[in-house]
Amino acid sequence: MRGAVLYAPKQPLVIEQFDLPDIAPDQVRVRLVASGVCHSDYHVIKGDWPHIPVPTILGHEGAGIVEEVGDKVGGVQAGDPVILSWKRNCGLCEMCQRGYPNLCDALPDARGLPRLRDQTGSMNKMLGLGTFSTETIVPAEVVIPIDRDIPLQQAALVGCGVMTGVGAVINTAQVQPGMSVAVFGCGGVGLNCIQGAALAGAEPIIAVDIHAGKLERAQQFGATHTVNAKEVDPVAAIQEITGGPGVHYAFEAIGMTAEPFVQSILCTRKRGVTVFVGHAPFNTPLNLDARILMPEKMVIGSMYGSARPRVDFPRLLRLYQAGKLKLDELVTRVYPLEQVNDAFAALAAGEVARSVLELT
Numbered sequence: 001m002r003g004a005v006l007y008a009p010k011q012p013l014v015i016e017q018f019d020l021p022d023i024a025p026d027q028v029r030v031r032l033v034a035s036g037v038c039h040s041d042y043h044v045i046k047g048d049w050p051h052i053p054v055p056t057i058l059g060h061e062g063a064g065i066v067e068e069v070g071d072k073v074g075g076v077q078a079g080d081p082v083i084l085s086w087k088r089n090c091g092l093c094e095m096c097q098r099g100y101p102n103l104c105d106a107l108p109d110a111r112g113l114p115r116l117r118d119q120t121g122s123m124n125k126m127l128g129l130g131t132f133s134t135e136t137i138v139p140a141e142v143v144i145p146i147d148r149d150i151p152l153q154q155a156a157l158v159g160c161g162v163m164t165g166v167g168a169v170i171n172t173a174q175v176q177p178g179m180s181v182a183v184f185g186c187g188g189v190g191l192n193c194i195q196g197a198a199l200a201g202a203e204p205i206i207a208v209d210i211h212a213g214k215l216e217r218a219q220q221f222g223a224t225h226t227v228n229a230k231e232v233d234p235v236a237a238i239q240e241i242t243g244g245p246g247v248h249y250a251f252e253a254i255g256m257t258a259e260p261f262v263q264s265i266l267c268t269r270k271r272g273v274t275v276f277v278g279h280a281p282f283n284t285p286l287n288l289d290a291r292i293l294m295p296e297k298m299v300i301g302s303m304y305g306s307a308r309p310r311v312d313f314p315r316l317l318r319l320y321q322a323g324k325l326k327l328d329e330l331v332t333r334v335y336p337l338e339q340v341n342d343a344f345a346a347l348a349a350g351e352v353a354r355s356v357l358e359l360t
């Protein structure tokens with residue numbers, strides 16, 4: 001199989017040939033068809049995430065076709081179309097049992113790793129998946145079967161960006177109809193926060209970004225108002241749009257600098273809820289008057305949109321099939337695996353909602 005390897009931060013990815021080991025009884029081998037190019041992979045390339053070891057095959061937002069299942073695997077068989085979840089869950093720990101498998105402590109499977117052809121030693125895979133490759137071996141619990149008639153390029157995006165953004169709104173925050181929402185950042189995840197807010201019946205839905213093009217796209221996904229934070233103070237603008245008090249819910253979906261995190265707290269009303277969706281760089285202090293939370297304001301993180309993949313992936317795909325969730329519109333560009341570095345250049349330039357790699 002072929003895979004795109006990051007050997008060191010700030011280096012271009014290199015396409016390599018690999019051999020795969022035999023699968024274990026509790027594993028599944030998947031022929032990958034499509035992988036989204038997510039900002040998290042870009043964090044690793046930039047060197048922001050030292051906890052992800054390199055060299056590694058990047059990619060964690062994938063869909064494909066099951067090729068082979070281990071003897072002990074049930075519920076999925078060769079030929080089934082599937083989406084991969086990047087979070088393992090043991091099913092037994094406190095968080096799993098309480099309904100938060102997204103917070104399970106189980107680590108990525110260290111088995112089934114590919115080996116560079118003609119070399120010894122194994123290659124890491126981003127979050128245990130390594131979807132920038134033509135095949136991967138994963139534990140059965142992260143393999144989620146889907147309907148046959150769903151296009152796999154669109155399905156792949158449900159595996160990270162769509163789940164993360166929509167899930168932050170409908171699972172983590174549980175926004176109710178008629179509540180006001182502000183979303184900071186209109187990239188791949190922010191657009192999904194916006195369409196999650198539209199699905200929840202929020203009103204108004206205020207999109208904040210510094211790129212006019214992204215704000216235009218946000219309107220396609222359900223934003224009722226746009227605020228260009230390069231031109232105006234977004235907190236004041238949000239207060240004005242809501243007639244003074246600020247929004248019921250704010251989502252930070254940028255994850256680059258401290259300022260939007262702070263603004264996403266300042267722009268909510270009393271009892272307002274701020275959800276941190278973006279992954280801030282390590283050691284990002286927030287400069288905030290502690291009294292700001294006194295009017296019973298709340299701040300919560302959202303990890304993978306509080307995903308319960310076996311419930312939420314099919315749920316999101318039902319909404320797509322019913323025409324209520326936009327996935328076609330998210331797939332802005334399609335690249336072959338060999339052009340993975342071009343896909344990251346487009347991501348860095350803010351040119352795309354999502355690029356997808358076509359793997360077979």
Ligand SMILES: [Zn+2]
Pocket residue numbers: 089090091092093094095096097101104105106
């Ligand atoms: Zn667990």
Ligand SMILES: [Zn+2]
Pocket residue numbers: 038039040041060061160161
């Ligand atoms: Zn991702």
